[in-house]
Amino acid sequence: MNQANTSPTLDALFQRILARKPDAIALVDPINKQRITGRAPMRLTYAEADRVISALAAHFIDAGLPPHSVIAVQLPNTIEFVLTVLAAHRAGLVVAVFPLLWRQAELVAALNRTSARAIVTMSKIDGVIHADLAMHAAAEAFSIRHVCGFGNDLPEGMFSLDQSIAKPSQSTRGVMPDGRKAAIVSFDVTADGFRAVPRSHLSLIAGGLAISLESDLPQGVNMMSAFLPSSFAGLAASVVTWLLSGGSLALHHPFDAEVLEQQLAELACDxxxxxxxxxxxxxxxDLAGRLPNLRYVLGLWRAPEQVASSPAWKTREIEFSDVYLFGEAGLFAVRRTAADGNPGPVKPGRQGAPREQPGSSIAGEILVTPKGTLGLRGPMVVVAAYAPAPPPSDSLMPAPPRDYVDTEYAVRLDRAHDTISITAPPAGVMAVGGYRFLAQDLHEWSRRLGQGALLTALPDRLSGHRLAGRAMDNARARDALAELGLNPLMVEAFRDRANQSG
Incomplete structure (x- = not known):
């Protein structure tokens, strides 16, 4: 057997489904896409999606992007994101996924860290002109050679991908499918600072398997993803589980509960x-009555220490699985108990395969480190990206290499029941939704705003933390932070208290 056939890429998975059912629905846009991006929603079959993927891949090849070079992507949770990722892989490129909250300072840092050769964005997302952000960031990143985007009113110098799709080139590049090669780069923040985390196709697929196996998702599911894909967890939970199931993937740009329910009902998502x-x-x-087709719910926790105290899942007709996320280091899923709807027990050991079969670990392994923190290892985990800093040169006993990543989440081991409780997040690292940063960064930005300014993170049940700021003049502080190229979480921390809601 050809070795390449044993290590598929994401595009190879897509093409296998395409060969079986080209006319089946593959991708469906959010119904409110017009409001979010100014573009009409689309619905594509596998054959139609394949034609767009080939056109985009040809554009990247014609743009002179060499094989294995990095292309940065900052796009919303719409069809364009999925098509761009698969097209980049078809052209032999590596995709760096950029969160939508990132502004110029973070964009430039990540572009320089990865030596990205191109950046793809949307002209406008939720009222923010991302095309201008990309152009300004590209001007400060010496490696960038190509800037392109979807949508109208693109700035001068930005290539239109819509035109490339409308008048596709026939350029191709012979790329041997090899799941061991790099597929994506995502970005994390640990106590040691900002990290770029590269992952192979096989590592991504292992993350998707961890979720789909534990949740017992059947083949051909009609799924809806309302989780931004600009992270390892977002990609694994949506794009990879879709490709593993061979069904359809509808997208919702988070988060409008009323629109989400409308989408779920109209598309009969299960x-x-x-x-x-x-x-x-x-x-x-009466969730089951409102959404009679819904059978599986995957709830992703960016603050996994909150799972144990979460409310019970009431709707017994729908299976609920908790997906524990540990930054970009890794994840695991645990199905809720059917009897009471409470979170299921977290057990150390292999995940994604029967525990009684030695060596059958498919997705990963959970362990308790000597420090009393949670460690992860296995095919989805990139140990090298989280390797501890080398010891001082005068050290006579270098630390032994690890075969796991220490997530720095504090845990308590119940030996009587062989279960783990996650008790606290990493010290010194703050999280606001999917955005992670060092606590010391808050003090640095406050200092740059001058005397009397304060920026702090307060605990928040929904998002882990929320930012609050105080300055002599809040409006001037907001303007100053925006000029520094910081993301809106930092800027809006200095909103006037009279305008705060809750």
Whole structure:
């Protein structure tokens, strides 16, 4: 057997489905896409999606992007994101996924860290002109050679991908499918600072398997993802589980509960992937009656220490699985108990395969480190990206290499029941939704705003933390932070208290 056939890429998975059912629905846009991006929503079959993927791949090849070079992507949770990722892989490129909250300072840092050769964005997302952000960031990144985007009113110098799709080139590049090669780069923040985390196709697929196997998702599911894909977890939970199931993937740009329910009902979705706290708000009030086709819910927790104290899942007709996320290091899923709807026990050991079969670990392994923190290892985990800093040169006993990543989440091991409780997040690292940063960064930005300015993170049940700021003149502080190229979480921390809601 050809070795390449044993290590598929994401595009190879897509093409296998395409060969079986080219006319089946593959991708569906959010119904409110017009409001979000100014573009009409689309619905594509596998054959139609394949034609767009080939056109985009040809554009990247014609743009002179060499094989294995990095292309940065900052796009909303719409069809364009999925098509761009698969097209980049078809052209032999590596995709760096950029969160939508990132502004110029973070964009430039990540572009320089990865030596990205190109950046792809949307002209406008939720009222923010991302095309201008991309152009300004590209001007400060010496490696960038190509800037392109979707949508109207693109700035001068930005290539239109819509035109490339309308008048496709026939350029191709012979790329041997090899799942061991790099597929994506995502970005994390640990106590040691900002990290770029590269992952192979096989590592991504292992993350998707961890979720789909534990949740027992059947083949051909009709799924809806309301979780932004600009992270390892977002990609694994949506794009990879879709490709593993061979069904259809509808997208919802988070988060409008009324629009989400409308989409789920109109599309008769049987699977929902969304932030857990938001999904739990939908539970009750005859959820099964409102959404009679819904059978599986995957609730993703960016603050996994909150799972144990979360409310029980009430709707017994719908299976609920908690997906624990540990930054970009890794994840695991645990199905809720059918009897009471409470979170299932977290057990150390292999995940994604029967525990009684030695060596059968498919997705990963959970362990308790000597420090009393949670460690992860296995095919989805990139140990090298989280390797501890080398010891001082005068050290006579270098630390032994690890075969796991220490997530720095504090845990308590119940030996009597062989279970783990996650008790606290990493010290010194703050999280606001999917945005992670060092606590010391808050003090640095406050200092740059001058005397009397304060920026702090307060605990928040929904998002982990929320930012609050105080300055002599809040309006001037907001303007100063925006000029520094900081993201809106920092800027809006200095909103006037009279305008705060809750």
């Amino acid at each position: 699977t929902l992937i969304a932030p857990a706290q938001l999904v739990l708000r939908l539970d009750g009030s």
